[in-house]
Amino acid sequence: MPQIQSHYPLTSLNTFGLQSVAEYFISIEQPQQLLDCIADPKLNQFKWSILGGGSNLILPELVHGLVLKMDLKGRQLTHEDEEYWYITAAAGENWHEFVQWTLEQGWGGLENLSLIPGTVGASPVQNIGAYGIEIKDVFHSLTAIHLKTGAQKEFAREECCFAYRDSVFKHEGYGDWCITAVTFQLRKRYEAKTNYGDVAQELERQSLQATAKNISTVISQIRLQKLPNPAEIGNAGSFFQNPIVSQELVGELVEQYPALVKYKVSEETYKLAAAWLIEQSGWKGRALGSVAMFQRQALVMVNLGDATQQQVKLLSEAVSKDVCAKFKVNLMVEPIFWG
Ligand SMILES: Cc1cc2nc3c(=O)[nH]c(=O)nc-3n(C[C@H](O)[C@H](O)[C@H](O)COP(=O)(O)OP(=O)(O)OC[C@H]3O[C@@H](n4cnc5c(N)ncnc54)[C@H](O)[C@@H]3O)c2cc1C
The missing domain is CATH 3.90.78.10 (UDP-N-acetylenolpyruvoylglucosamine reductase, C-terminal domain)
Known part of the structure; x- marks a missing residue:
C-alpha cells in the first residue's frame, strides 16, 4: 500500500499555479497500488480524484477527499505489423518526453502534438489536439481500472467516443475509470502533416525538410512564441x-x-x-x-x-x-x- 499523506500541497502540481491542498494524497507508481487502495474500506469513504500533470485543471483551495497522482512509468514497442508500430506508454509518462522518445526511435506520427503539457494517461480524456491532428488519429486502445469495482478493461477507439476536446471519460461516470496505459498505432509509411498554421512556412524559412523530427522542432518553436510558459506565468x-x-x-x-x-x-x-x-x-x-x-x-x-x-x-x-x-x-x- 502506498503512503497516504494528508494536507498535501498541490500548488506546484497544477500549471495554473493555484494555491491548493489535497485533503489526502497518494502517488500511484504501480497498478497493484491502485487495486490495494480500491480494496481498502477506509479509503472508500472518500471522494477520489485523479491527477496527471495538472495542466487542464482549475483547483479549489482545498480538494476534499483523496487525490491519486498518476506516477505509473514505462513505455515500449509492443508489436508491429506491415502497416503500424504499436507503442504502449504508462499513464504517468510525461507526454512531451514520450513524443520525443518515439521520434528518437524513428516512429513518426505524434510530432504535431509536441510540447503539449501533461501526461500520457490524460491525453485521451480530452482527445488532445494541435496542428491538425488529434489523439484519435493515432490511438489504438487503452487500459483502465474502474475505481469502484477494481475491474480492468481495455477500451478500443470506438468505445472512447472521441470528439473535439472530448471523450467518454469526460461524461457519464466522470472520474470512475483510471487510465493506466495507452497504446498508439503509428503508421510505417510516414505522411507529414504541415498544412496547419505556420508549420509549412516555418520549415521553408529555415530550409528544413518535412521530417517528423523537424516538424516537432518547428511546432515547439511556434508554441513557445505563442503560448505563455506555465513555468513563468500560470x-x-x-x-x-x-x-x-x-x-x-x-x-x-x-x-x-x-x-x-x-x-x-x-x-x-x-x-x-x-x-x-x-x-x-x-x-x-x-x-x-x-x-x-x-x-x-x-x-x-x-x-x-x-x-x-x-x-x-x-x-x-x-x-x-x-x-x-x-x-x-x-x-x-x-x-x-x-x-
Ligand atoms: C501551455 C498549455 C498548452 C496546452 N496546449 C494544449 C493543446 O495544444 N491541445 C490540447 O488538447 N490541450 C492542451 N493543453 C491542455 C492539457 O495540456 C491537456 O489537456 C493534457 O492532456 C492534460 O494532461 P494532464 O496530465 O496535465 O491532466 P490533468 O490536468 O492532471 O487532468 C485533466 C483531466 O484528466 C483526468 N485524468 C488525468 N489523468 C488521468 C488518468 N490516468 N485516468 C483518467 N483520468 C485522468 C483528471 O482527473 C482531469 O479530469 C495545454 C495546457 C497548457 C498549460
Whole structure:
C-alpha cells in the first residue's frame, strides 16, 4: 500500500499555479497500488480524484477527499505489423518526453502534438489536439481500472467516443475509470502533416525538410512564441473551446462582421476562432482581479499572481457573457474545475 499523506500541497502540481491542498494524497507508481487502495474500506469513504500533470485543471483551495497522482512509468514497442508500430506508454509518462522518445526511435506520427503539457494517461480524456491532428488519429486502445469495482478493461477507439476536446471519460461516470496505459498505432509509411498554421512556412524559412523530427522542432518553436510558459506565468492552455455553430448563424454574423474567423467543419457547421471572438469583445489583455486573458493570445487565461478558483470563474463568466451578447455564441470552458 502506498503512503497516504494528508494536507498535501498541490500548488506546484497544477500549471495554473493555484494555491491548493489535497485533503489526502497518494502517488500511484504501480497498478497493484491502485487495486490495494480500491480494496481498502477506509479509503472508500472518500471522494477520489485523479491527477496527471495538472495542466487542464482549475483547483479549489482545498480538494476534499483523496487525490491519486498518476506516477505509473514505462513505455515500449509492443508489436508491429506491415502497416503500424504499436507503442504502449504508462499513464504517468510525461507526454512531451514520450513524443520525443518515439521520434528518437524513428516512429513518426505524434510530432504535431509536441510540447503539449501533461501526461500520457490524460491525453485521451480530452482527445488532445494541435496542428491538425488529434489523439484519435493515432490511438489504438487503452487500459483502465474502474475505481469502484477494481475491474480492468481495455477500451478500443470506438468505445472512447472521441470528439473535439472530448471523450467518454469526460461524461457519464466522470472520474470512475483510471487510465493506466495507452497504446498508439503509428503508421510505417510516414505522411507529414504541415498544412496547419505556420508549420509549412516555418520549415521553408529555415530550409528544413518535412521530417517528423523537424516538424516537432518547428511546432515547439511556434508554441513557445505563442503560448505563455506555465513555468513563468500560470495558465491551463486554451481556456475556451473553439465553438462549433450553424451555417445559418455564420451567415448572419458575416454580414455584420466580415472579418469573422471561421473554418468549415461540415455542410451545416463551422468552427469559429474563440480567440477572435474574445478579442472583438474587448477582453484581450484585460484583467479581472488576479486573472487576465493573455495579451499575446486571447484564448489563454493567465494567473497574474495570487489567483483563486473563484476569480477564474468570474472572469470566465464575464468573457462568456460579453461574447454571447455580441455574437450569440456560447463559449465552452476547456479546463476542468474540481469542486
Ligand atoms: C501551455 C498549455 C498548452 C496546452 N496546449 C494544449 C493543446 O495544444 N491541445 C490540447 O488538447 N490541450 C492542451 N493543453 C491542455 C492539457 O495540456 C491537456 O489537456 C493534457 O492532456 C492534460 O494532461 P494532464 O496530465 O496535465 O491532466 P490533468 O490536468 O492532471 O487532468 C485533466 C483531466 O484528466 C483526468 N485524468 C488525468 N489523468 C488521468 C488518468 N490516468 N485516468 C483518467 N483520468 C485522468 C483528471 O482527473 C482531469 O479530469 C495545454 C495546457 C497548457 C498549460
